[in-house]
Amino acid sequence: DADVxxxxxxxxxxxxxxxxxxxxxxxxxDRMYWYRQDPGLGLRLIYYSFDVKDINKGxxxxxxxxxxxxQAKFSLSLESAIPNQTALYFCATSDSVEQFFGPGTRxxxx
Amino acid sequence: AQKITQTQPGMFVQEKxxxxxxxxxxxxxxxxxxxxxxxxxxxxxxxxxxxxxxxQQNATEGRYSLNFQKARKSANLxxxxxxxxxxxxxxxxxxxxxxxxSNTGKLIFGQGTTLQVKP
Numbered sequence: 322d323a324d325v326x327x328x329x330x331x332x333x334x335x336x337x338x339x340x341x342x343x344x345x346x347x348x349x350x351d352r353m354y355w356y357r358q359d360p361g362l363g364l365r366l367i368y369y370s371f372d373v374k375d376i377n378k379g380x381x382x383x384x385x386x387x388x389x390x391x392q393a394k395f396s397l398s399l400e401s402a403i404p405n406q407t408a409l410y411f412c413a414t415s416d417s418v419e420q421f422f423g424p425g426t427r428x429x430x431x
Numbered sequence: 432a433q434k435i436t437q438t439q440p441g442m443f444v445q446e447k448x449x450x451x452x453x454x455x456x457x458x459x460x461x462x463x464x465x466x467x468x469x470x471x472x473x474x475x476x477x478x479x480x481x482x483x484x485x486x487q488q489n490a491t492e493g494r495y496s497l498n499f500q501k502a503r504k505s506a507n508l509x510x511x512x513x514x515x516x517x518x519x520x521x522x523x524x525x526x527x528x529x530x531x532x533s534n535t536g537k538l539i540f541g542q543g544t545t546l547q548v549k550p
Contacts, residue, residue, distance in 0.1 A: 352536050354536075354537070354538075356538075361542065361543075362542055362543075363435070363522050363524070363540030363541050363542050363543055364476075364522070364524075364538070364540045365540070366537055366538070369535065369536075369537060377535075379537065409474060411476060413476075413538075415536045417536075418464050418481065418483075418526065418528060418536065419466075419478065419481060420478075420536065420538060421478075422468075422475065422476035422478075424474070424475050425474045425475060425476075427474070
């Protein structure tokens with residue numbers, strides 16, 4: 322079984338809809354991250370969390386919110402999706418330096 | 432501010448030859464880590480190799496080696512004996528490394544280099 326899982330893997334939604342992307346990990350790591358990847362660009366950090374009570378904004382947090390429900394779960398929400406949020410979204414976990422990535426969620430906002 | 436620059440949008444290499452993918456970085460942090468990730472067309476991010484800024488030797492992992500030149504702020508990835516399965520996007524990334532709670536672990540990525548291996 323994969324150490325970091327993301328659901329859904331693919332999602333098509335419409336402008337204005339609320340959508341949640343979920344991430345679960347079995348690695349026992351405290352640190353979790355959400356990144357976004359646009360075509361031709363590297364990954365950019367949206368939010369990160371060091372534990373259930375610690376949430377921090379990343380480079381591009383506008384339009385997004387997160388919830389750390391438990392050590393193993395970190396969800397990303399788009400309250401009102403817009404087309405320029407169409408991207409590949411990655412969750413990652415870490416206990417020190419190396420980060421372990423989930424398989425990604427491909428989100429399309431029409 | 433930290434920044435990663437990958438100046439090669441696309442590269443071609445003949446199968447079985449070696450190839451070097453360039454990465455330069457800018458940081459004021461005294462201690463940092465440098466990563467290379469591979470992203471095949473399927474989309475997942477695959478960790479390849481890690482170099483700590485205070486490591487005395489260049490990192491190697493199988494066919495991958497990292498040519499780390501600290502004074503020049505470069506961390507080039509060398510892939511030896513290229514294989515068709517090496518065709519992918521490659522990303523260089525950096526994170527500051529410090530002890531204690533100030534170590535965020537946030538990764539800063541370059542824009543990537545697309546490598547195509549020709550048979």
